[in-house]
Amino acid sequence: MSKRSGWDERLSVAAGGKGLVGHAGTVLLRRCADRTGLTRALSAVAPKGKGPGWWDRGAILVSVAVSIVLGATSMSDINLLAHQVGVFGGPPSDSTVRRTLDGLDAATLTRIAKARAKVRRRVWDLLAKRPGGFPWLCVAGKLLTGWVVINLDATLITAHSDMQGAAAATFKKGFDFHPLGAWCANTMESLAMLLRPGNAGSNTVADHIRVLGEALAQVPLHYRHKILIRVDGAGATHELLEHLQQMNTAWAHGAVHRRVDDHRH
Structure with missing residues (x-):
C-alpha cells in the first residue's frame, strides 16, 4: 500500500x-x-x-x-x-x-544501485544549472573546475553485543564493525558502502577496488573525465595504485577511440 x-x-x-x-x-x-x-x-x-x-x-x-x-x-x-x-x-x-x-x-541491490545512479544523474544536472553551477572543490587555494573528488575511507563502529558482522579483534583490539565507504567530496554524497566484519583488514585491496568500482558507477558519465581519488594510509598499497593506473590507461585509450569515432561520423 x-x-x-x-x-x-x-x-x-x-x-x-x-x-x-x-x-x-x-x-x-x-x-x-x-x-x-x-x-x-x-x-x-x-x-x-x-x-x-x-x-x-x-x-x-x-x-x-x-x-x-x-x-x-x-x-x-x-x-x-x-x-x-x-x-x-x-x-x-x-x-x-x-x-x-x-x-x-x-x-535487487544491483537494480537499486542503477536506480540511484539514474536519479543522481538528474540531480547533478540540476546542480549544474544553479547560478553557482556544479560545486567544484577548492584545494590549496586552487579551484578544481571539472574535477570530481572521491574520498575512500573506513571506520570502526563499536558493537555492544554479539550481532551479525561484529567481530574481534580489530586492528585496534576492539569488538566492532568495519565498513568501507566512498563519498563524493563535491556534493558530500555517499556513493558506495561495503559492510564488513570488525576483523576485516584496514588495507584489504580487494575491498578498496570493489568500493571504488561501485562509487565510479554512481558518477554520471559526463563527470568521469577528471576524477581525483583520495584515500588514507590504508589505501597506500602497490596493488591499489596499479589498479588506478590501469583504469587511467584504459579510460585514456577509450577516450581516444571515442574521439576518433566522433570525427569519422
Missing part, C-alpha cells in the same frame, strides 16, 4: 500554532527524495507484495534513510518518524522494515 498521496504539494508556511510537526527539516529531505524521483525509482525495482496493507517498499527505504538522519541506530527507531505523522501518516512498523530489508537480495 502506498503511503504517498501528494502530501508535498500541499505544504504551506503559516504563522499560526496549529498543524506543527517536529524535526521539520526531515520533511524537506523526504520531499527531495519524492520530487527527484528517488522514491518512485526504488519502488519500481524493490520486491512487490500482494494483499491488503502492503507498504510501498520504495517509501519504506526512503523512510529508513530519513530515520537515520534523525539518529536511528536500529530498525525499531523507525518510530522516530512519528514526529511527522501529521504529514506522512503513521510510520511502518519495525517488523515491516525488517521484512523489506530481508527481501533485498544481490539482484
